[in-house]
Amino acid sequence: MSSRTKLIAAMLAFAPLASLAALPSYAPVTDARLASPESQNWLSYRGNYSGWGYSPLKQITSDNVGKLTLAWSYATGMKEGHQSPPIVNNGYMYISTPNNQVIAFEAATGKELWRYQKSIPEELMQLHPTNRGVALYGDRLYLATTDANLVALDARTGAELWVKPVADWRKGYYMTLAPLAAKGKIMVGSSGGEYGIRGFIAAFDAETGAEAWRTYTIPAPGEPGGETWPGDTYKHGGGSVWITGNYDPSTGIAYWGVGNAGPWMPDTRAGDNLYANSTLALDVDTGKLKGYHQYHFNDAWDWDEVSAPLLIDVDHGGRKVKSLVHAGRNGYLWMLERSDGPIGFVDAWPYVTQNVFKSIDKKTGRPTYDPSHTPGTHKTVTFCPSLWGGKDWPPEAYNPQTGLLYIPANNNLCSELTGEPTKYSAGELYIGVALDNILTNVRMGEPARKHVGEVQAWDLKTGKKVWTHTYPEMNWGPLLTTGGNLVFGGGTNDRKFRAFDASTGQVLWEYPASSGVTGVPSSFEVDGEQYIAVQAGWGVDAQRMQGAFDAVLPHKTVVPQGGTVMVFKLAR
Template sequence: MSRGQRQAVHSAAKNWLALLALAASAWTAGAAEPAGVAGLDGQRLAQAAAEPQNWLSYYGSQAAWSYSPLDQVNRGNVARLAPAWAFATGSTSGLTSAPVVVDGVMYLHAPRNRVFALDATNGQLKWTYEHKLGNTDNIFEGVRGLAVAYGQVYIGTLDNHVVALDAATGLPRWSVQSVDPRQCGCNITAAPLLVKDMVVVGSSGGDNKNRGYIHAFDARTGKLRWRFWTIPAPGEPGSETWAGDSWRFGGAAAWYTGSFDPQLNLIYWGVGNPSSDYYGGHRKGDNLYAASLVALDADTGQLRWHYQEVPHDLYDYGAIFEPVLIDLVDEAGGARIPAVVHPNKSGYTYVLDRRDGRLLNAWSHAESINWSGGLDPRGRPVKPLVPSTEHPTLVCPSNFGSRSVNHSAYSPRTGLWYNTSFEICGLVTVRPEVPAKEGAWWFSGSTELVRAEGHAPFIGAFDPRTGQRKWARPTDSINLSSLLATGGDLLFGGDVYGNAWALDAETGEQLWSFPTGGAITSSPITFSVNGRQYVALGSGAGVEASYLVPKLWPEKAHQVPRGASTLFVFALDGNTHR
């Protein structure tokens, strides 16, 4: 696409608004309630926009917008938002998860694979389940979410299982081990993606000596339907991009949650960095499909296309983040372009045609970038920086990335995509050929994190067509919460000091805040029960806040609250209407 065409391309979000507004008004007018989780299947999940009262999956829909058309809470009245109820999970290790809400019942995945079913109007406990962890050396306890369909609740576990629970009782129905965690050094911390009648999961382990994969299991039985290896074996397309037998232990974990286009029947999934980090002398080549976005046939798991964002990644710039599916329109020709907006840890965002992976545009969402001299017309880095083996090398962004797993949001009302930038660099020390054993951590060096000189972390609103930044709000140290956009023209999130907040989606002005008492690193959601809108988010930091703020902003370390794990649910005027 030419520069002139890119400038002419605009968001076709308004085409979605009619559907969303119609669905919202139908619900408000008293449309019949769906049949709960028992009636929740792949087709209903694919049409989540027709149920704005619910939050049916991790991102709210399979398109990964993190958006709801609900507008009872809006710019004019958000100052009245107050706690309606709260629920403590019994942990002090944080709450990074996003709940799922189906017809008045909330399902919450808490640290160490504890699951709760709650009355979404008052937090009353219906049932609880705690997974008995098997063999794992995992040092983390946090999880990101769960999935619900076919009368079951699905979780990935820290010992690399996928478990299905009866949605009415919490009793296990089936459990399968994805891969032996002792072999891969991995676990499943992200929310599964429900596609048709399958549960699709990746895993962590990209910094380990292993080989990554994506699995699809039958949602009713747990039977393996297909497996996609993120590193091709010898003789398969892409295998020539790995030297020797480095493919066997090249990492490339697919450990976040993907998205799904039911019209194209394609699953989109981000693949992480190759192993080992910092030094690639043993794995010469581009190292496909590490640091790539892959599009898979939903029925077979076969690769339909890929786009590698960081060839031969030396920086831990895995392409793990959410693939956001939006439609663009080429005004020059009037054709609708199904696109995917995909941010990378490297500080760049790529806009691709989601039918074939053709690059439409690429632009920087971060300010401090020195690892490349820009991108060429194909989106490949120009003169990429190679960390020295003789002295520390300043690399921006750091291996922590321009952003972490705190996902973005897209609003079809504003046509803007909202994203976070950390503005953190790293002094990389390379240690070539560090030995490692299979499944173990494998770093050929280390990074000393430093603040990016002259650049402050921020939340920004971008035009996804061009990358033009419409506004930026400094975050006074890093923002680790995910973002939520709503039909009330609000953007919800929270900070590491414990404050939940709402911003004006058009301007970035803060309109509301509430001190929760726990650092916020979770994903906010919104839903409605009996015509009343609620906003929910978890309070209690994961390891990132407790480490990064004291390290990089020591003057603010005392402001970060101690460990907690509490879900706060807000509504207009709080609990006065209970």
């Protein structure tokens, strides 16, 4: 090695340490901290194990949010969907981007500390080129990748500690979710429902990466629920898991959402198709299934119920309910009840236009269907909400100060689908609907031409909607709510990131970003100053829906791509 090379190597080796000089030493992330996160931090995907998307910080309020200004921004160098929250631990910030990239920053200044990118197999196809965030645990950071690996990094330096294969990407398995960390385990699930995978949730030892357990979301014959799949259909039955589960430390149970059954046409797999379109209660120690609730059986509409329910203790119907709340892709807002095992049904009501369910059983929550709105092979029907549902993956938020649940919804939108026969081939699309049909599936009546996107606020005690803000077109904006009586969200094709009065829904502030904002927002505090952070970066399903709108509307909308981290604070 030449002396010049040695010098460069030495500079690189010490660069991370030098850049940490202004930061406190890294504080390991423990189970106790994750269970009761400090208000100044945002330690996990939704800020707490309950999935609230809530920060108690209240320096930025509904009175002063108009003075919010950009503190710093940073171009990630990537296109496509930037969806991960900026995760913050005592001044260290971490974001992930498409193409399996993680960037660490000094949260208050935007100074880059390190950057990591896992190489991508040359032959990989990325149906959803995105990543929805990292998990922090101990002094490590965990990343789930689109080539279905789990990666452990040193959170201080970005050094790669281990890479563990989780599933075979050649067969269509890929991961986009932020891992869930609890009780010494790192838990992930796999996408790939459109490729005929058999979904699962798996846990890995946080220290060694050794697999601790794997629970399939689609049971085999002989297992409970296996009788709901005819023949070998369970082998390619979908049930993907692509959003982080929530967790109740008091019971050691994590709650995960499960995607749609595959292929799309229900007559290809007659039966209830457990546990597709369900919430699962899994013992974090063992992976044992402790309970479940299937929102709708024998799915026909591509309605993944993959968002994990929020854990909210609420007074409802004259009693205290330890609830699980889920704004379903099927257009109903569900209130379930958690326990040390089984999941009970409490109530459900439509929050967007829905023409498929004819009734909901008051005891079990099981719906009945209108066959004229249920697709099938060689059958063409329209149905509402659209195949993207009343709410797709963008998470709801719950504010314990207002007692309101906030939903990023798409209302008034319908789809038309025609089922076609399909044949499984490993790694190939396995849907049973022609691509041209998917491209042109959107059906927009007069209400949809007036507005589609909404931010809704619901009082869970009464089951009543308190306010609605409407957008002319779609909303793909994950929500953040804060102790300052605020709700933040983007998601529109005008690239705006907005702040709402959490009590009234009034728009108080908005900022035109460089791209559409489909990132999960977060809030944190450094040296007594509160910040709001989010990534701009339009792509993936928001872009797909835009394409479908362009196909039926008289105008076309171009939303530029390219990721930017934005961090805001109050102007002095």
